[in-house]
Amino acid sequence: MEPLIHIDGVSKVFGAQPAIDSLSVVFEAGRLNGLVGPDGAGKTTLIRLLAGLLKPSAGRLRVAGFDPVAEPAGLRDVVAYMPQRFGLYEDLTVMENLVLYADIRGVVGTERRQTFERLLSFTDLARFSERLAGRLSGGMKQKLGLACALVKVPKVLLLDEPSVGVDPISRRELWRMAADLVGQGIGVIWSTAYLDEAERCDHVLLLNQGKSLFSGPPGDLTAEISGRSFLVRGLGSERRQVLQRALKHPSVIDGIVQGANLRLVLAEGAPPPTPAELGAPPTASLDPTPPRFEDAFVARLGKRQTGDSPYAAREALGTAGEVTVEAKGLTKRFGSFTAASEISFAIKGGEIFGLLGPNGAGKSTTFKMLCGLLKPSGGIARVSGFDLMSAASQARGRIGYMAQKFSLYGDLSVRQNLDFFAGIYGLAKGGVPVIAKMVEAFGLGPYIEVNAGALPLGFKQRLALACATMHDPAVLFLDEPTSGVDPLTRREFWGHINALVGRGVTVVVTTHFMDEAEYCDRIGLVYQGRLIAEGSPDRLKARSRTGACPDPTLEDAFIGLVESVERNGRGHDAT
Template identity: 45%
Template sequence: MSEPDITVAIEGLRKRFDAPDGKPFDAIDDISLTVRAGELTAFVGPDGAGKTTLMRMMAGLLRPDEGSLNVLGIDVRADPQSVQNRISYMPQRFGLYEDLSVQENLDLYADLHGVPQEVRRERFGRMLEMTDMARFTDRPAGKLSGGMKQKLGLACTLVRSPDLLLLDEPSVGVDPLSRRDLWKIIDQLIADEQLSVIVSTAYMDEAERCGQIFVFHHGRILADGPPDALRKRAEGLGYVADALPDRPARVLQARLIDAPDRIIDAVPKGGDVHFIRRPQCDEAALADLLSDTRVQPRDAELEDAFMLLLREHENEPAQAADDANTNKEDGDRYGTAETASPSAGERDGPVIVVRDLVRKFGDFTAVASTSFDVQRGEIFGLLGPNGAGKTTTFRMLCGLLPATSGHLEVAGVDLRTARAKARARIGYVSQKFALYGNLSVRENLEFFAGAYGLRGERKRERVKAVIAQFDLDASAQSGILPVGYKQRLAMAAGLLHEPDILFLDEPTSGIDPLARRAFWRTITSLAQGGVTIIITTHFMEEAEYCDRIAIQDAGELLALGTPAEVREQAGDDASDMNEAFIAIVEQNRARQTNEKVAA
């Protein structure tokens, strides 16, 4: 391959950091790779795999310890500024200035990059058109939805035309519609400007778009190649199993996850369960595990290959067996996976009652006349595009925000008159890590146990129990934990006082598929033990774990029912929840547009 055809060339690259215990570790461990020019390349891997560290070195923000790193034909170690002059880099948390307007943010980043005035008009116009934000140039960035902030971040990153664009998980925390819009912009840039793009992502459907994929784990490259080549690694190992009658798909999924000697991965999808068997698991062993349901082979998917690679390099099945034992202990504590959540007829009645709930901010109605019930032991999903009103609804349910009008009852307590009493019965895990980063895991848990009113022996027992349940290192500093472990710690803190209801606000945002599986196995166990779960998420596959879901947009409740009922409402084209979500939201927006035109 000739030099102009190569965007990035790496040989024997290493980056070492000091761990909290003082021992050095290699975040990037002797890797070599070549990235081709003019195409889309993906970095995928679990939390702590080294993807962000590598991107920061490529952007000239971190200095390699060993090896060679050439970007656009420039030695980054010798001349990082020349590289930075020709690339654009959008980190996971892009720094918008929330008090400035959309236009003022664009102007500021153009100033920082020295974009000439005569170039700006055309470039700004193009970015605003591509992001569909020309109508919002006067709006403060802090008043934008999460999806719009990501699009503005991308526009600010591209105020100049770079030779290479680095995107570090650009779609984290955005809904399927915004994610689709974001990728339309990226695809258009590649087609129109022959732009080279490297993206790190936790979404395998995004990696599918790429010409080349590199799979990272513990600072090393496990595999690389085009999607089709990687997919073939899982050929003949994929199956689909019918969900058990009168049981959520997650019940069968949990049974499969708990058999790591035979099963690599399992996930609910379209009302059934998609799973991958171990190569050494024969048909008899599979039939014994799934004797009560129909099983059919299916084509391999990219995520199958990804999970296969990760499991092969996690000392599996030994490590998976340890995880399964932990899951079994969770099941013993909260109820086994095969024990279905109580049916509607068996439950004692709703633990959450919402009637005609309204929340206004001045003249703006964030939530409009919403009504639903949630039963004990139910997993209830609140879904919606960024800015749809689901977070406002969620905060009212938690007692963190008063309703403007309507009736809201949680755990038998009217939230309009006794919010403090209701909060004692609930646990809450926020979207952003909200614990104290400078404290150890144990110190955080002891602090929050005290805040929940736990004292003495009871406090010590609960802290010890959640540390074991979530496999946490009690002495680790909380602020430098990998994202997946921060999420575990936040969950542990929310469950210290053994609440009746657990609220989870996008708890898996930015977490890789491996960590999401472990998270949902714990949630399944909690629900089987009678804990009611209310969750918001932008991963539509996670809606399949829910007993029922509600979809909101512009403050309105558009759909309410089981995943199957919602897919049916979306129409024949919705084979999975991602398609159903997009169809329902777009149908409602088209209806609103037609009504405005008619009026």
């Protein structure tokens, strides 16, 4: 049988830069195929080539028996495409969007009625059919995008990072739907920045600079680094400092915080370091642990971490141990709807506090009240001792804020953005040396006159962090700061955050990426507008341990705690 997708020596060049470079790979029908790689690897370009939206510069493509260039009409009948960004009409309802796509695909009469019933049931959107698409949660938007793509049953479904910005519960639902489609014989191509998702695929293509570094079952790549993954346990509060030292050890090529522990990956053939060599306390141990696909991914890319950050050598900004962010009975109502109800917690200097919750649970509302973007309906929010209701300007002067979406001025250059934020923070007179320091620290010099909107994603992050921290805030608010970012860029970002925390800065972060939440000292889980659990990542995981799941992940804990509230109707249960 002819493979579902046959890519033979395909290249795609933009200007002089190849986005896809002499790529040859085969995808079979009835399989879930993962497409992974660092930012700029060529994932989106490849998906657009398969969808017939781009023409290859060289080579041949066949998708479900059709040549996308020579036979576009035939291709449109067998391929469904869901783009990376929500591409539906936000001022139309769920049903109106479905009707529009059915009109476009020529689905009419009885077939239309049956298709709508099937898709609304499949995505659990029937009860939201009259809601405007723009008012859906992130997870529901992705489900609607998937439903519109499936109005006509395809042979090939192309999904470009469908789970970005989606909470763990919705992610699992999307995976269940993808598995159901594969069971019907549909070939699914799932591009993702989340490597725990890649581990679930039947086949994975790892791209870097448009070239294939690996193609095959994910377990085959993971097996290549067997015996090279270790956990450093018993570190107490010193795990960030030990990580910085570990990343400079010649045996270590990768390291991340994993709850109370560190996860290290060693170079091929390198002897394991002793805990003492890493500057770990006498209580620490270095224990082998099964490798993960992410370990193998980073090892195959061959880009060694250094752990260096421009913040590491600078003076302290806060006093560790003192309460710097406080919520007391924090409540927000929108008309008759209560988005956040009686939320209380305190965060100390030098601590990372994660606000987690499903889409629409109230965590973003709580987050915005704490950083002064929303006025509470009741309760108290304090930052560095200043009440955000009565002393908002003083409180905001102590805050740094990095938005979920790139929120700088895309039509201004890097220099102009830095100048603008220096003025906002009252650094106009001393702004030039501050700006020069940021440019040097983050390696922005080659892009100083480039418009921010045209920067590579990793440099957009560097610029956003530079603008958020140039005034040396005592508290840094991060709203899903690495959503959709590849693991290498994510590691660089968290190296900077760990260095800031080492200087006593308080960090409040929202995220849907559970491996990222492992960096937090404590987590507050918000659901149905209430704080339902609070504690360290390891304590939350311990609460979810069962005979059927003896070693739960943080994602297991997240889903288990939410489901427990659904069953029992319990409120806040701190641990």
